[in-house]
Amino acid sequence: xxxxxxxxxxxxxxxxxxxxxxxxxxxxxxxDFLRQxxxxxxxxxxxxxxxxxxxxxxxxxxxxxxxxxxxxxxxGRNVQTVEGLAADDGSLNELQQxxxxxxxxxxxxxxxxxxxxxxxxxxxxxAPSEEDIRVxxxxxxxxxxxxxxxxxxxxxxxxxxxxxxxx
Amino acid sequence: MxxxxxxARLLAGGQSLMPMMNMxxxxxxxxxxxxxxxxxxxIDIGAEEIRIGAMTRQRALLQSDELATVAPIFREALNxxxxxxxxxxxxxxxxxxxxxxxxxxxxLAMLMDARIGLSGSSGPRxxxxxxxxxxxxxxxxxxxxxxxxxRFNRWPSGHGYDFQEFAQRHGDFxxxxxxxxxxxxxxxxxxxxxxxxIGVDDAPIRLDDAETLLVGAPPSDKLICEAAALASxxxxxxxxLVSEAYRQHLATVLVRRSLRRAVDCTKRLGHG
Numbered sequence: 001x002x003x004x005x006x007x008x009x010x011x012x013x014x015x016x017x018x019x020x021x022x023x024x025x026x027x028x029x030x031x032d033f034l035r036q037x038x039x040x041x042x043x044x045x046x047x048x049x050x051x052x053x054x055x056x057x058x059x060x061x062x063x064x065x066x067x068x069x070x071x072x073x074x075x076g077r078n079v080q081t082v083e084g085l086a087a088d089d090g091s092l093n094e095l096q097q098x099x100x101x102x103x104x105x106x107x108x109x110x111x112x113x114x115x116x117x118x119x120x121x122x123x124x125x126x127a128p129s130e131e132d133i134r135v136x137x138x139x140x141x142x143x144x145x146x147x148x149x150x151x152x153x154x155x156x157x158x159x160x161x162x163x164x165x166x167x
Numbered sequence: 168m169x170x171x172x173x174x175a176r177l178l179a180g181g182q183s184l185m186p187m188m189n190m191x192x193x194x195x196x197x198x199x200x201x202x203x204x205x206x207x208x209x210i211d212i213g214a215e216e217i218r219i220g221a222m223t224r225q226r227a228l229l230q231s232d233e234l235a236t237v238a239p240i241f242r243e244a245l246n247x248x249x250x251x252x253x254x255x256x257x258x259x260x261x262x263x264x265x266x267x268x269x270x271x272x273x274x275l276a277m278l279m280d281a282r283i284g285l286s287g288s289s290g291p292r293x294x295x296x297x298x299x300x301x302x303x304x305x306x307x308x309x310x311x312x313x314x315x316x317x318r319f320n321r322w323p324s325g326h327g328y329d330f331q332e333f334a335q336r337h338g339d340f341x342x343x344x345x346x347x348x349x350x351x352x353x354x355x356x357x358x359x360x361x362x363x364x365i366g367v368d369d370a371p372i373r374l375d376d377a378e379t380l381l382v383g384a385p386p387s388d389k390l391i392c393e394a395a396a397l398a399s400x401x402x403x404x405x406x407x408l409v410s411e412a413y414r415q416h417l418a419t420v421l422v423r424r425s426l427r428r429a430v431d432c433t434k435r436l437g438h439g
Contacts, residue, residue, distance in 0.1 A: 026198070029189075049186035050253060062226075062255040068185040069256065070178075073202060117252065138337040139250025 011075040015040070016084030024071045031055040031066030033074075034081055042082035042112045046141070053140030056113035057081050063120040082112035085119065094160040095119060095153075104153030106144035114140045118154050126162055130155060170288050170311035172197045177313060179222060179261035182253045207260070207315060212237055217319045221260025221284075225272075229254060237321055240278075240328040240348060244271040247330070250338040260314045266304045266370065268404065269341040271330070273300075274365035277373060278346045279319040287312030300370035322359075326350045327433030329425040332365070333417055341366045343414050345421035347429040349386075355434075357381045362394075362426070364418050367403040374398055374422065386430045395423035 007026040012019065015038060022037050029048075034040045034057065046054030048067045055066035058080040085093050092100065095118055105111040114137065121136045122128070128136070133154045134147070142150060169175055175197035178184055187193040201207060207222035212233055219228070228234060229245040248254060248262070248271050262272040263283060276283070276296045283294045288311045301307050308314060322328075332344030344365040352358045360381050362374040377394035384390055398418040405411040 029185075048189045050182060053250070053252065056252055063252045064255050065182075065252050067189065068181050068253075070181075070185075070198075070200075073181075073200065121251070135337060136251060139252045 009072060011072055013074050013076060014078045016080055022071075026070065026072050028071040029067050030057065030059075030069040030071050030074050030079070033071035034066065034079070037071075040081050040083050044109055044112055046109065046113075051141070052110070053113040053117065054110050056116045056140065058116055058120055061120060061123070063117045080116070080119070082115050085115060094164060095122070095157040098157035098160060099150075099153040102149050102153035102156055104145065104149045110140055110142040110144075114142070114150060118157065122154070122158050122161055126158060126165070128154075128158055133158075168199055169313065172199070175199055177201055177264075179264070180224070180253075180257035181261075182249065182257040183261060183265040183267070201313070208258075210234055213321075215321055217321060218316055219259050219319070220316050221258060221263075221314045223259045225249070225254040225257045225259065225262070226251075228259065237324075238279075238319070238328075240330050240346060241275065243328065244275050244330040244346065247271050247332050247334075247338075247341065247344070259317060263299075263317060264306060264308060264314045266300060266306050267340065268303070268369055268371075269332075269344065269366040270371075271332070271341070271344060271365060274330070274344055274346050274363050274371045276317060276319070277371035278348060278361050278363040279322075280361075281320075282318045283314060284316040284318070285309070285312045286315045291315065293318070303369045305369075322348055323350055325433060325436040327429035327431075327436070329428040329432065331421055331425055331428075333421065342409055343367055343417040343421055345418065345425040347422070347425040349381075349426075349429050349433060351386070351430075351433055355385055357384055357386050362422060364398065364401075364422070367401065367414055367418060372401065374401075376400075377422065381426075386426070388427070391426045391430070392423055395419050395426060398422050 010023050012021045031043050034043050043057055043066050044054040046052035050065050050068045056063050057066045059077050117140055133151050174195050176195040178198045178200045207220045209220040210231055211218040225248050228241055235242045262270050281296045283299050285292055287309050299306050327349045330346040332341035334341050346363045349360040350358055360378050362377050363371050365371045377397045380394045396419055399415040403411045403414040
């Protein structure tokens with residue numbers, strides 16, 4: 001079997017609005033790349049086999065599982081992580097603010113994945129019902145909250161975003 | 168490439184292969200990424216058939232309004248395929264090539280008598296869905312072949328349809344799933360029907376005995392129940408969590424519900 005470390009290539013991608021270039025092993029997952037190469041440890045590894053959603057990031061605006069994509073596949077793409085949600089001055093965006101207001105997190109381990117899922121979902125569905133949100137969240141597992149406050153936060157965020165859009 | 172590389176695997180959406188690699192169930196020396204091969208993606212809706220390229224994302228099937236108009240069962244079934252994150256990467260071809268017993272796309276293929284397109288060093292060929300599965304998670308794809316597309320026959324406008332499944336959590340693998348398609352003639356008699364189950368065997372099964380019972384008859388609730396009961400006579404998988412008897416019971420219930428909904432919906436939509 002070939003030495004696993006031998007195959008690598010240079011990738012160029014945009015992460016949270018900033019261009020970056022890196023030499024990565026072909027076998028490196030996108031999640032591991034973000035965490036280890038770019039020090040963006042907000043993206044979490046829960047199960048590493050695609051069921052828990054803690055590693056969810058946006059690639060070209062779509063929510064995907066960072067543990068199931070190779071870093072080399074992100075070449076030329078636009079990646080957004082939880083670190084990119086707040087403004088440059090650190091102020092929270094509407095979604096983050098809603099999660100804070102509604103106590104939509106406890107340990108916070110699942111939270112980045114949920115925020116990224118909701119960022120993409122609310123963009124496509126600005127006026128979701130509670131049921132719509134619960135279905136959209138079915139790919140993110142939370143052990144702490146029982147989901148009620150997460151759903152409430154998402155509904156509040158949707159309201160806030162609609163308000164911001166119409167003003 | 169496939170023919171010349173040792174221990175190579177094709178990477179489509181990665182939603183099944185990557186978990187297996189992460190868990191070291193699969194240890195390829197080479198991974199061939201199909202994601203740049205644009206020609207393999209696309210939904211082509213013709214007068215008689217629907218051709219879907221292997222690299223078409225599951226999300227695209229869900230979002231296609233044209234597909235939802237001509238074959239509404241796709242949208243119903245695709246809502247059960249994984250989660251929104253996995254549908255953004257997962258592909259039609261990947262699901263068919265992986266051949267999980269609970270794969271909804273395999274269920275649709277079986278339900279609609281699909282033909283699977285393959286291509287390798289001996290050239291392109293098509294296989295009927297009935298001939299496609301060889302065994303547990305083993306389709307008849309040669310080592311040097313890739314799955315290129317799948318073709319489904321269209322059902323007439325106004326046909327009744329339903330797809331449903333039972334899983335412990337939304338997005339989990341179905342324990343059992345049922346799909347039904349049917350048309351009624353001007354007198355309300357069933358003139359064409361297809362019923363399939365997923366999650367019960369290596370590959371989806373058609374309930375041909377139930378279909379035979381219903382064809383040429385008015386779909387009374389009594390007959391629907393009789394037809395659904397035939398599902399419990401089929402041998403089904405069992406595993407650590409779910410017994411064969413549980414699956415047989417679940418299958419009967421789901422087929423009954425599916426048939427009722429398919430009949431209701433064709434009556435609502437009008438037939439012919």
